[in-house]
Amino acid sequence: MTTANSDLSDVMQPVARAKGLPNAHYIDPAAFDEERKSVLFANWSGVGFAKDVPNEGDAMPVDFLGVPLLILRDHDGAVRVYQNTCRHRGMILVDEPRNIRGTIRCPYHSWCYGLDGQLRSTPHVGGPGQNIHEDIKRNELGLFEMRSHVWLGVVFVNVSAAAPDFDVVHADLIARWSEFDKPLYHSGADSSFKLDVACNWKLAVENYCESYHLPWVHPGLNSYSRLEDHYNIEENGRYSGQGTLVYRQLEGEDGKVFPDFEGVSDKWDTGAEYITVFPNVLLGVHRDHTFAIVLEPKEQGKTQEHVEIFYATEAAIGDGFSATRAKNTAQWEEVFKEDIFVVEGMQRGRLGPLFDGGKFSPAMDGATHVFHEWVAQSLSAGRQIAAE
């Protein structure tokens, strides 16, 4: 099986006539490789969370689809992402999360880099005790810095370096959710979990985007959040997802609810939205908390979901809310686990060679179609570049 000739024309039809992406894009390693480059590297993908490097000098190595990255908090408090590779012999610089007190010292020959990526020292490079050489130009040998951007607690990276700026690509979404673009508070392990799912990463996006499945897969949610209380979010070429009109705040045993985001408008009293930042970040916003799921594609049929829950105020991450936070985390974990059998089932279903991408409901599957069309456009752009 090869994806070189996979036909994407049906995917790009209007939803009423479109089909989903061909099976190869879920089960074929060649398609996975094509998406790695044309979809995940060519766009702004989520690779981690800013809360994992809270202090100056904190460094967190991340493997993103085989690319070694280093997420780091610099002296100015900004999050930077470097390629975690020494410019000398290509050695991995940092193997475990740790704090860099001064410089990053390569464990091989001890070339040292500042938190700003500048090459600071090249010991013995000109012979014993001689640390300079006319051909070693330090100002040309700093760490390779990746284009990165932090939004709603997620660290996004554009590996290809060719995409427009993040805040240009996602201007509409940033404006839509400006009420949540504020400091976020994370309480640590009690608001963090990972799920390993045996499916292609896109199936997790597709399932997240639509509310059609809610009454069947999440009957617990449907007891108060009926299908008719949801709306589709379909922004062609940009983002998609779903919203609810009946969000109900979680109450602790004492009846206390989490504090709201400061100045949040009435729209969000009972409203909440769940949107995918294409390609691989699933976000949810509510008056009192947000969550982010970074989908880490492992291989064509394996994905790890990194789930982090953030709160609106410092008080919400204090001891006074620990039981309520645990309840909130458990509630979301239950919902996301309820989805596993469907995303894994869709993965197995695509091993059937007669499946043709599937027939969308024009009324209910628009958000999924928006995602498929966006993926197809990214793939087409990648093929065009390859052909030139």
Place this chain on the structure above:
Amino acid sequence: MNTLDEALLAAHLAGDNETLVGLYRAAGEAVLARDEVQGCFYLTHAYVFALEAGMAEAEELRAVLVARGREA
């Protein structure tokens, strides 16, 4: 194995930069006058470990090496 070697090995194993800086600096300064290469070799190690640990001493060590045309 002499005492200096043992102390250096122990500090390397412990990842104890402060001790490494002290030991390498002392070793470097002890031989610098009669053997610049050997002295700067040790001082380079002291400098690198000070730099890694963010120690203020790194600047002093760098200045010594720069004065001998061995560091930028």
